[in-house]
Amino acid sequence: MRIAVFAGDGIGPEVTAQAVRVLEALDLPGLELVEGDVGGAAYRKHGHPLPQATLEIARSCEAILFGAVGDFTLDHLERALRPEQAVLGLRKELGLFANLRPARVFKGLEGLTSLRPEVAQKIDLLIVRELNGDVYFGEKGMRTLDDGRRQGWDMMSYAEDEVRRIAHSGFRAAMTRGKKLCSVDKANVLETSQLWRDVMIEVSAEYPEVELTHMYVDNAAMQLVKNPGQFDVVVTGNLFGDILSDQASMCVGSIGLLASASLAEGTYGLYEPIHGSAPDIAGKGLANPMATILSAAMMLRHSFGLEAEAVRIEDAVAAALADGIKGGDLGGEAGTQEIGDAVLARL
């Protein structure tokens, strides 16, 4: 079990350390953790947010545990050198196209979300976000027009094979859950989305048991707070999935709770919380590490087939929350280390 550990910037190292403690406590046979530099931390040391040596570590491992990257003091750099390029580069270089972002309400948190408890308690959904295409990876630039105005531009596109493979991820996920797949797009305005919708319908023929529906992204944002219990699996593009998953996090209590898996074909994956480097609380021991700990559980399940161990971690997090262990993000007072201790104690 060779796992790359890329902690990154801001709260990344703080939350990753707690997830590492949990992995080490499980006494997994052959566990080997290999650290590597990413993000602003890597830029300061090596002059690049994703050094070749880091990429080599990633390629030599079976999975990556990732913290977060992002450092506002480096936002003046050309885009290719900015910290975020580390995670974008890993996603692209390693073909991590399927981003699974589950959201469910833990027992005891029903009254602590941004929604009314009776609305929140019904949430158990999975966002399947495409991660290798869309406006994030299209051509982009800034130019000055003939009339002297500056213009920024980013190309949004999806090729049919890119949509098809994430469609299969969505349908397969739905088959293991409630057999409902909602494809979120903006086909009333965007050609990219029209193709997306057409391909979703084509692929649905291979999954007759799954009920496929379509929803425009603006409505989806509204429905996510109005009646989130209607969703089982949501499949969507890179940009819409990024935004909707941050929103979903507050529907279940906090962004500090939402884990993710970024999967390639096969079992390789990168596992990270959905949040960023949170510079506003970095270095203070205030970050909630549960999203990263739950990401480690997803790693054991998806990359190593260790379902029982994954459930053990998830149950330990659920038990800590049920016992009232909460960070500031949930209105509690527990710090990063204390939350890690509480999860370990229940493991």
Ligand SMILES: NC(=O)C1=CN([C@@H]2O[C@H](COP(=O)(O)OP(=O)(O)OC[C@H]3O[C@@H](n4cnc5c(N)ncnc54)[C@H](O)[C@@H]3O)[C@@H](O)[C@H]2O)C=CC1
């Ligand atoms: N995958 C990645 O590495 C990501 C990196 N980023 C980067 O992170 C930096 C900060 O971005 P923001 O937009 O501020 O998003 P963010 O997710 O880092 O923070 C948003 C808000 O949520 C809070 N928060 C986030 N994680 C938390 C946790 N575990 N416990 C408690 N509170 C938490 C923060 O304190 C902040 O108030 C930027 O440089 C951005 O580009 C953003 C998202 C993903």
Ligand SMILES: CC(C)CC(=O)C(=O)O
């Ligand atoms: C590159 C990241 C900053 C994008 C993001 O916010 C995410 O993947 O959640």
Ligand SMILES: [Mg+2]
């Ligand atoms: Mg995001």
